[in-house]
Amino acid sequence: MGGDAISIPLSFQLTGARIGLRPPRATDIGGLRSLLRANADHLRPWSPAPANGLDPLSLTELSRSIARQRSDWKRDVAYVFLMVAHTERGEPLIGRVALTSVTRGPFQNVYLGYWIDGGHQRRGLASEAVDLALAFVFGTLRLHRVQAAVMPHNDASRRILARRGFREEGIARRYLCIAGQWEDHILYGLTGEEWCEPAARASVDAQEEAAR
Ligand SMILES: CC(C)(COP(=O)(O)OP(=O)(O)OC[C@H]1O[C@@H](n2cnc3c(N)ncnc32)[C@H](O)[C@@H]1OP(=O)(O)O)[C@@H](O)C(=O)NCCC(=O)NCCS
Numbered sequence: 001m002g003g004d005a006i007s008i009p010l011s012f013q014l015t016g017a018r019i020g021l022r023p024p025r026a027t028d029i030g031g032l033r034s035l036l037r038a039n040a041d042h043l044r045p046w047s048p049a050p051a052n053g054l055d056p057l058s059l060t061e062l063s064r065s066i067a068r069q070r071s072d073w074k075r076d077v078a079y080v081f082l083m084v085a086h087t088e089r090g091e092p093l094i095g096r097v098a099l100t101s102v103t104r105g106p107f108q109n110v111y112l113g114y115w116i117d118g119g120h121q122r123r124g125l126a127s128e129a130v131d132l133a134l135a136f137v138f139g140t141l142r143l144h145r146v147q148a149a150v151m152p153h154n155d156a157s158r159r160i161l162a163r164r165g166f167r168e169e170g171i172a173r174r175y176l177c178i179a180g181q182w183e184d185h186i187l188y189g190l191t192g193e194e195w196c197e198p199a200a201r202a203s204v205d206a207q208e209e210a211a212r
Helices: 026-038 040-046 059-074 125-140 155-163 198-211
Strands: 019-022 079-085 093-103 109-116 145-150 167-178 181-191
Touching: 019 125, 026 040, 026 059, 026 093, 059 079, 079 109, 079 125, 093 125, 109 125, 125 155, 145 155, 145 167, 155 181
Parallel strands: 109 145
Antiparallel strands: 019 079, 079 093, 093 109, 145 181, 167 181
């Protein structure tokens, strides 16, 4: 069985070897706006179109969304993390991992989404971030299931989920409105029983490699 709603302080962070995940702060507005502006073309094909008449990159909307995310965090409704890179010069923002619509009771489920800055792709950083997020979901939040939805041609995202043991559960037709079109998505699920911590998975990978 999964757990009851819990309270995680907003000072909480997850630390990986190359990146970290932490909740957004009001002081992130400028950095987040620059990151989203720089990545507008990279993210557009995979992102919902903005709601009517609203500019999601305006200072007002960014400020509102950060305040909403912090409020949702405190109420065990959703956990949105900003991804930061560990560098000698500080911790610049490089992406986001969102755990949304936490459902307790008999479902104990959360939805997973993520993106990373175009210039930081193909270095395993999103994989590292998803590993941290899964340890948080199953270890800290004590949830039972994570669901993700991916467009069939999003090879990198599908690879991230497959490598982490997510099962393909079927195709959901016209599931999400992405860039203005209702797009089919492959639904992926992973339950706590199936989840394998990264260290244990690395050991299994090494054994399989050795057996080849
Ligand atoms: C999807 C996304 C998060 C991947 O980030 P990333 O940091 O480049 O991913 P990783 O470097 O961890 O790579 C993950 C795996 O995908 C593979 N991969 C990366 N880019 C790929 C590509 N363009 N085509 C095929 N495979 C790819 C990697 O080789 C790696 O495989 P491996 O684990 O077997 O080595 C990033 O491309 C992105 O932000 N895309 C736009 C937003 C998006 O699609 N979000 C997900 C919506 S469901």
